[in-house]
Amino acid sequence: MIHLVQLAQPLDQIFVIAKRWLLSYLPAALQPLCSAVLSVAAILIAFATLFALTTLLERKGLGRMQNRYGPNRVGPWGILQPIADGVKSLTKEDIVPITADHVVHFLAPVLLVTASFMGYAVLPIGRNMVLVDLNAGVLFFFAVGSMMELAVFMAGWSSRSKYSLLGAMRAIAQMISYEVPLVLASIVVIMQAGSLSTVAIVNMQAAYTGIWPHWFVFTPWGFAGFVLFMVAATAESNRSPFDLPEGESEIIAGYYTEYSGFKFALFFLGEYIGMFATSGMAITLFLGGWSAPFAFLTWVPSYVWFFAKLLAIISVFIWIRGTLPRLRMDQLMNLAWEFMLPMTLLNLLTSGVWHFMPGGSLRWFVCSTMVVVPCILLSRGLKHKKKFQVRTYHYSE
């Protein structure tokens, strides 16, 4: 065991050491630039691979949930399916509508992918493994994350198609509505950590009482914040049950109706990369980032924990997608403004109370009540407001 612990330290830092070793062969003037390029390349490769893996996992998982096999033709158990998909999307014809705004139509997928990858700059994916330790890291993350909305609207507007535009309008309405609870849910962590730096936030959580970690999710406000954050993140990444912007049964494919071939694949990539980024942020804020779930498991390399948590969250995303039907537009908006927003605001208050009350079971009781009671009251209130009646449509008579 002692031997293992001794081995764990270099294994944990293997990528950091490797990078330092590679850079030592370069002149000092080139080192900062090459260091950045190396880290960016590593992030691009790691998360693009994760994207390929996730598409396969999703198709297999969804298939099994619907009692199907899922892809099982390319390679053993269909594991080479992502490669086949990639080759297919590369060789497909790239069709641009003749009335489309060609420049914007081309730029939209590029911007989407760029914006979705930008967030990884501040995500600590392991101990000492973060591209830049910005002291306003969380702020930076949400700022570049909101650039995705711009890309989506560029795609919808430039395509000059009614479905694209409708999809883009829906996407904008949804993403702006859910950005508010998303940010508000993460503010509780900033309040407690007293820092906007993602590295500092993770370091705070990487401590243990006995074997239990100090993750923020294990507090009443942290748990509520995590759940609210994940719901908002699902809506932000346009995933089922919030996939109205690309509801295929209603508006074909939403804002990327007019995209084909590799540009379509880029949209797909951008969405998944964005989803991983928000999941990664949730891990950083609430699930202790790269820290191990138990004190006796700290010898496992930190990046393994990060990716294990990420895969777990992705699996839950897939599970949710296989279960829930799509929301209606008014249900979507009601959830955002009438439930999520009040809950996140109350959660801010809970977090403050937690901060100023002395530690102990009374604090736990008070804060839990402050989360659970409003949640029940709010959802019941919303339920009572619902009136079942014959719906009449103004234009159908």
Place this chain on the structure above:
Amino acid sequence: MVGEGILKGMAETARNFFGSYVSKDRLTTVQYPEQRDPRIESARSFPFLVYDGVDWHDGMRCVACQICEKECPPKCIYIEKSKDKKPDANGKPQFYPAIFDIDISVCMSCQICAEVCPFDAIKMDVDYNLSTDDRFGGLLFDKQRLSKSNEYYNAIHPTEASAVDVRLAAERARQEAKAKAAADAKLAATTPAQPEIGGQR
């Protein structure tokens, strides 16, 4: 409780997920090229032309009446009538289709051609493995490709085909009886034997 329905639904999908690994009965997918579902008798894909006997051209039931061509809603049938005649299944000299093309990329499998055909010459096939890399020529079937034997028809649609066979046999018997009666009457009227009439049949 709030979210109870969501949890119930998620339990159901989880049960499906793990259940599909445990019990094969849950997986209803037929692994197509290796496995095939048993054919349903009333299945239909695209029309084909029935012929009697062994030679597809001699035994062709089609007499190029062009009713199916006129009735076809998507106009996927193209027929050109022959200039000469050949004996049909009953031995009666009839026109035959010089060209009979069906564009199955246009055909909508409505079965109207099979229903309007007075000669039971065009019927619905069950073969659906028709994919091709030539989307024009490969999907335009000429009369040779469309011709399939009556035995094949009996094999794919037994009930329907036997009814057709009975009807055709009855028709043939009626024709023969009529011809025989006519021949007898003629024979009675003109006592000297006329071998040509017999030879004509």
